[in-house]
Amino acid sequence: MMLGSVVVGIGIAGSVRIRDLLAPLPSSAAEKFSIKGFVSRRTLEDQQGVKQISMTEALNRDDIHAAFICTENTNHEEHIRQFLEAGKHVCVEYPMTLSYTSAVDLWNLAQQKGLVLHEEHIELFTPDFKQLKKDIAGKTLEEGTLHFTGGPLKPNFGFPSFSGIARLTWLVDLFGELTVTAASLVEEKENKYMKMTAHLLTRQQKPLTWIEERGPGLGRAKHIHLRFQDTNITELPAGQREPVGLFMQDLVLFGRKLQGEVSAAELQEERSRILHCLQLADRIQQLSEHTQA
Numbered sequence: 467m468m469l470g471s472v473v474v475g476i477g478i479a480g481s482v483r484i485r486d487l488l489a490p491l492p493s494s495a496a497e498k499f500s501i502k503g504f505v506s507r508r509t510l511e512d513q514q515g516v517k518q519i520s521m522t523e524a525l526n527r528d529d530i531h532a533a534f535i536c537t538e539n540t541n542h543e544e545h546i547r548q549f550l551e552a553g554k555h556v557c558v559e560y561p562m563t564l565s566y567t568s569a570v571d572l573w574n575l576a577q578q579k580g581l582v583l584h585e586e587h588i589e590l591f592t593p594d595f596k597q598l599k600k601d602i603a604g605k606t607l608e609e610g611t612l613h614f615t616g617g618p619l620k621p622n623f624g625f626p627s628f629s630g631i632a633r634l635t636w637l638v639d640l641f642g643e644l645t646v647t648a649a650s651l652v653e654e655k656e657n658k659y660m661k662m663t664a665h666l667l668t669r670q671q672k673p674l675t676w677i678e679e680r681g682p683g684l685g686r687a688k689h690i691h692l693r694f695q696d697t698n699i700t701e702l703p704a705g706q707r708e709p710v711g712l713f714m715q716d717l718v719l720f721g722r723k724l725q726g727e728v729s730a731a732e733l734q735e736e737r738s739r740i741l742h743c744l745q746l747a748d749r750i751q752q753l754s755e756h757t758q759a
């Protein structure tokens with residue numbers, strides 16, 4: 467059976483989703499999707515030949531089975547809820563929500579309804595990350611820093627520990643469950659500048675520092691400094707470029723979940739990681755706001 471799909475929010479991510487749904491990777495689970503339309507708050511012309519439909523239509527049509535939520539982060543929660551309530555599977559761009567408790571609620575709702583709730587994490591598919599993960603396998607961490615820099619964030623993307631959840635996901639995927647020991651936020655609104663610093667500990671009590679720094683003129687980059695027992699890694703390795711795009715890899719994964727091709731154990735592990743990251747993000751926000759006050 468084909469899975470009728472709708473894309474909600476036509477920004478960078480939404481446009482890539484439409485592109486990928488129109489030309490899915492051959493012989494992959496992504497071929498099971500068939501795009502039926504897109505939803506936007508604006509009135510738009512056809513996008514890549516796909517027609518705009520209303521939210522009501524998207525929620526009510528029997529031939530629509532899955533929604534791709536690609537709006538700003540502040541809107542994700544409401545959209546996910548609406549589509550799950552309407553009996554549709556959901557693929558949402560990270561971060562799923564801007565609080566841990568709402569994510570738990572939504573996950574419970576999906577489970578009750580027997581629906582797939584999938585959070586995109588393209589950062590785990592990047593060649594750099596895959597190579598880094600291979601390079602550190604078997605090494606014992608002593609301490610580390612992940613410092614992300616980038617341009618100012620658009621409005622409605624939430625607190626930096628949520629908008630930057632991709633970096634936190636890297637740390638958790640590489641080093642396991644973490645705890646937050648301290649966090650702070652420096653913000654100069656008039657200069658569109660912000661710097662969040664979070665101090666974390668691994669289960670082996672090794673310190674990790676995560677910094678999100680954004681401002682005009684800051685290039686998009688990740689700076690790493692990882693000290694292991696026998697070696698240091700101070701640069702991201704350049705991984706092997708892959709022919710399949712990052713969002714397409716994610717689409718295949720969502721398709722495989724819908725076809726029951728992902729094991730319960732894998733699903734459980736992924737869900738634990740996602741919820742753990744959102745819980746850490748929540749804690750970082752709380753501690754930062756406390757420090758600021």
Ligand code: NAD
Pocket residue numbers: 474475476477478479480506508536537538539559560561588620
């Ligand atoms: P975006 O700013 O391009 O779009 C965000 C929202 O703004 C969309 O709902 C879009 O409809 C709306 N929008 C865009 N242009 C508009 C305009 N001119 N007028 C009115 N509304 C407009 O952001 P994005 O990069 O597509 O991010 C969307 C989601 O995807 C976010 O949750 C983000 O965290 C996630 N995400 C994006 C990427 C990426 O590479 N862009 C990667 C991973 C996750």
